Amino acid sequence: MCDRQVEKTIRLQEDIIGARQAGRDLARAAGFGTVDQTRIATAISELVRNALLHAGGGLCRIAVETTEASATLQVTVSDDGPGIPDIALAMQPGHSTTRGLGLGLSAVRSLMGGLSIESRPGRTTVVTSMTRRR
Numbered sequence: 001m002c003d004r005q006v007e008k009t010i011r012l013q014e015d016i017i018g019a020r021q022a023g024r025d026l027a028r029a030a031g032f033g034t035v036d037q038t039r040i041a042t043a044i045s046e047l048v049r050n051a052l053l054h055a056g057g058g059l060c061r062i063a064v065e066t067t068e069a070s071a072t073l074q075v076t077v078s079d080d081g082p083g084i085p086d087i088a089l090a091m092q093p094g095h096s097t098t099r100g101l102g103l104g105l106s107a108v109r110s111l112m113g114g115l116s117i118e119s120r121p122g123r124t125t126v127v128t129s130m131t132r133r134r
């Protein structure tokens, strides 16, 4: 068992790159292949970009848990912004409240194979993870 965790505060545009890079580094260290590293990095940039754009910033936590059989990388992005009133609608491809493409959340779900969102005014938490067999 070998656990690693990184926390990145999201306040500025350049924090997207920092979080993305931290995710790629952790994924590589945990033995994920280059394709999965890119999936993870892309998912992190979309979620961090959402926290920045829709909530003015937040926190990105990337954690790796390794067992004898598998390695799981979990990404948690949280913010204290306005919240997402209709989560099912927000996840639909093409839905955006800011004239974006509205593809971020659905892309994360496809890239990572799942996505869970908890949201109320003042607290939104988005969690996604990827597991590989060792």
Ligand SMILES: Nc1ncnc2c1ncn2[C@@H]1O[C@H](COP(=O)(O)OP(=O)(O)OP(=O)(O)O)[C@@H](O)[C@H]1O
Pocket (backbone or CB within 6 Å): 046, 050, 051, 054, 055, 079, 081, 082, 083, 084, 090, 091, 095, 096, 097, 098, 099, 100, 101, 102, 103, 104, 105, 106, 124
């Ligand atoms: N952290 C958040 N806080 C509040 N609302 C959010 C948050 N993340 C997503 N949303 C809402 O969900 C919608 C869909 O998000 P999604 O990432 O799919 O698209 P987008 O950010 O609008 O555009 P794109 O990501 O394609 O540039 C957003 O338009 C916004 O209304």
Ligand SMILES: [Mg+2]
Pocket (backbone or CB within 6 Å): 046, 049, 050, 100, 103, 104, 105
């Ligand atoms: Mg987005």
